[in-house]
Amino acid sequence: MRCFTVLGPSQTGKSTLVEKLGALEGAPKKSVSPYGLNLTEFTFGKETWCALDTPGGNEAVAHAQDALMASDACILCVSPVPEEAVLAAPYLRVIEASGTPCIVFVNRIDEPRGRIRDVIASLQGYCSHSLVLRQIPIREGDKIVGTCDLISERAWRYREGQTSALIAIPESEREREHEARAELLEHLSEFDDWLLEELIEDREPPSDAVFAISSRVLRENKIIPVLLGAASHSNGMLRLMKALRHEAPPVDALRKRLAASNSTPENALAAVGFHAYHRQNIGKTVLVRALKEGLKQGALLGGGRLGPVQDPGTGRPTASGTAAPGDVFSTVKSDHLPVPSLLTVDAAMAAPEWTTPPTPMLERILVPESERDETKLSETLAKLVETDRGLKVAQEEGTGAQLVSVQGPVHLRDLCKTLAEVFHVNVTDRMPSPVYRETISKPADVHYRHRKQTGGAGQFADVKLSVHPNGRGEGFSFGETVKGGAVPRNYIPAVEAGSREAMERGPLGLPVIDVGVMLTDGQHHSVDSSEFAFRAAAKMGVRQALSEASAVLMQPVFRIEIHIPSVYSGNLVPIVSAFKGQVLGFDRDDNTKGWDVFRAMIPGSSLDELGRALRSATQGIGSFSKTFDHFEELYGKEADAIVTAQAAHAH
Structure with missing residues (x-):
């Protein structure tokens, strides 16, 4: 069996293309995965073929990547509109990274939407391999009625529902055909010394020799040939399938490529x-x-x-x-x-x-409709992660609820559908709770005495503490300057432990960060003092000091890297600014032609909106990865609203 993947943006006619290829010599057999991957088995040229039809849309790129692992070659199905070439950029990126031999098929050419050479030029901006036209269109007015093959120099006129008819090359196309054929031969000669010599000597190479060179060059993944057609009318299907049959490498080449990886x-x-x-x-x-x-x-x-x-x-x-x-x-x-x-x-x-799939950009908490399904939801998500690497699962800080990171809203919808239909776990989703912290803005000293007498041994501990702000990112620190054994050495670790406990919840109801505690003095009782007493004294004393030290709300700030085609880079500065982010700059992506890496700092509360804005501004192509960087102060009405909401939630 020979196997190829069909991939490309949504609405480019991939499924129709596979259907028509499968029907060239008989009835195809089709199977469907819940994730949108379709397998179609069919016979062509006395060989069995398997076409892997991958779902369009950038949220499903991971499934296209995985399909390429099993494919001898691939067909990238693209639009005939030059302005839509950017939508194919993520797929060209994946194809080139995988090393899979590829044929670009410009589909729907029955819709006069632009010049083919402009489509190729636009696609070339995102592709390191040379894209080489193997056919040129034959036009009558604005309509494309056939193609001319640049190797055999034969022309074919489309016929609705039938194989194309062989015709003479129209006089109107001869000059363009000679020009395009010369370009094709020039590209091929870069990989064949004999052909280069023939061209230098101004000799016309025979078609069968050029076919052989073209076949070898595709198998070796040196160039990407471009074919034309309209799958909905069965135009160009036979030529495309013949190209796959004669030029796609055998399964041995796939094994060699994967082994080398x-x-x-x-x-x-x-x-x-x-x-x-x-x-x-x-x-x-x-x-x-x-x-x-x-x-x-x-x-x-x-x-x-x-x-x-x-x-x-x-x-x-x-x-x-x-x-x-x-x-x-x-x-x-x-x-x-x-x-x-x-x-x-x-x-x-x-x-x-x-x-490796793109980093998930959308985070949601999944809440089972039935409490008895909570454990089942956790177990089920663990299973689904095994079959979908674009999905990440964690637990929400504080609540322990199931936090899923998905590629986007379509991915989330499909996940919830699978949970309901296959595993009978119905869920609703909500936004994750924001992660905030608090700190203090000024020092505070406190003298706290813990004394209890409840029959038998009592509890006594007396501490003098100085609480002060630490530098950003320094976290919690503890020290002591006790003299003369006022607090015995064996109780000092208990004072530190109590101080740390006080940091778990500050006056604003949030974990406290970047605060230092210094034990300066105290008293103890030879009978009633204990580690427990000093721990309790420190905890209550530090809490009192925190309430006097002007608490400040802290919001998380993330460093983000946005990967986008260069044409969209100019759109990002106002987007990041609108979300109170800081633009750090952008560079060309060294690994992918036509792409930029845009870097910025942005508050954690804006990440969800950033994902939506990025999808809108880049037609769903842009993606970002995030790394927590630091916490920073947040003041004003926004901070007041968050503190009020936090207090309401606590009650």
């Missing part, structure tokens, strides 16, 4: 686990592509026994019960197989670094 011996790689999902009453289903012989139920794979080898579409055991190299199959009762992963007989190894 983590320095694994090539002959040790047995399979790749690239997708998984949970089904009601069945459990975890893993999609696997075999890379060598011998995979069948009970065989060792990934350090455990492989479950049944099943047809991904029907879930029934395959006819042979064995997967040949290149075959894609599903399996259950193989929970030991992580996804995505590279699998040898003895171990499941981490997927290549390029499969």
Whole structure:
């Protein structure tokens, strides 16, 4: 079996493209994952093919990355509108990072929306590989009615619902065809000395030789050829499928590429686990592509026994019960197989670094509708994290509630749907509680005596404490200047412990940071003093001092890195400023052509709004990662409102 991924922005016709390719020589078999990944098996040219149709939208980029791990090649489906080329930028980034041979297919060319050369030029701004036209459009007025192949120099006229008709190259297109063919040959000659010599000597190379060079160059991932068509009318489908058949590399090349990605011996790689999902009453289903012989139920794979080898579409055991190299199959009762992963007989190894999904930008608390589902929710989320690396799960500070970090609102909706339909856990979501702290703005001295007499031994401890602000980020500190044994040495650790306890909740009802406590004097009683008494005295004394030391609200500030196509960088300065952030600057992204890395500081309370604004300003393409940097003072009406809300919540 040969396997390819179809990926690209939403609304570019990916699913229609796969449907038409699958129907070229018969009835395709389709299966669907709850995460939107569709598998279509079909026959073409006496070979079995598997097309992995990945969901569009940047929240699903992680699934496209994982599919590329199992693919010999990929088709990037793009819009014919030059201004929409930026929407393909995240996919070009992923394709180039993965090293997957790629064909760009400009779809929907029946809609006259711009010049093809402008589409290619716009895409080239986000691609380090040369994008090379293999066809040019034949136009009649504003309408594209066919294409001219630049290698065979044959022209084809589209026919609705039928294969295209061979025609002579129209006179109106001959000059453009010669010009475009010369560009194609020039690009190919960069990777072939013979062709370079032919061009220098002004000799016309034969078409079959150029086809062979083009095939080799794609297999070696040197350039990205560009083909044209309109999948909804079946235009260009046969040419695209022939290109895949003759030019996409075999499964051996995939095994070599994956082995090189983590320095694994090539002959040790047995399979790749690239997708998984949970089904009601069945459990975890893993999609696997075999890379060598011998995979069948009970065989060792990934350090455990492989479950049944099943047809991904029907879930029934395959006819042979064995997967040949290149075959894609599903399996259950193989929970030991992580996804995505590279699998040898003895171990499941981490997927290549390029499969790391974008950092989740949206955080929400999931609240089960039934209290009895609280434990079940925690266990279920742990399972879902295993099958969706774009999902992160933690516990909210203070409440212990389930905090999920997701790629965006669509990802959140799909997560809640899976919880309800597969695991019968209905949830609502809410914003996480903001994380604030408090400190003091001036020193305060306190003398506190703890005395209790309740029959038998009493409690006595007397402490004099000086409480003062520390520098930002210095945290809590404790010291003592006691002389003459006023407080015995063995009680001083108890004073420190009590002081620390007082920091758990200050006058504003929040944890206290960046405060120092100094024990300056005190008294003890030979019978009634104890560690407990001195601990209680210190705790109450420090609390009293904090209330006298002018409490100040502190808000968290995060350092953020925003990854965006360069065309959007100018939009970010007003966005960051609107959220009371500080712009630190931006640089070109050294690893990705056409992208910038924009850095800023922004208050934690603005992160959710930043995610929304960023999605809106960049058509969903921009993403950011955050790192806590420091706490800073917050004053005014905003601070007053937060303190009031905190007090209400405490009661």
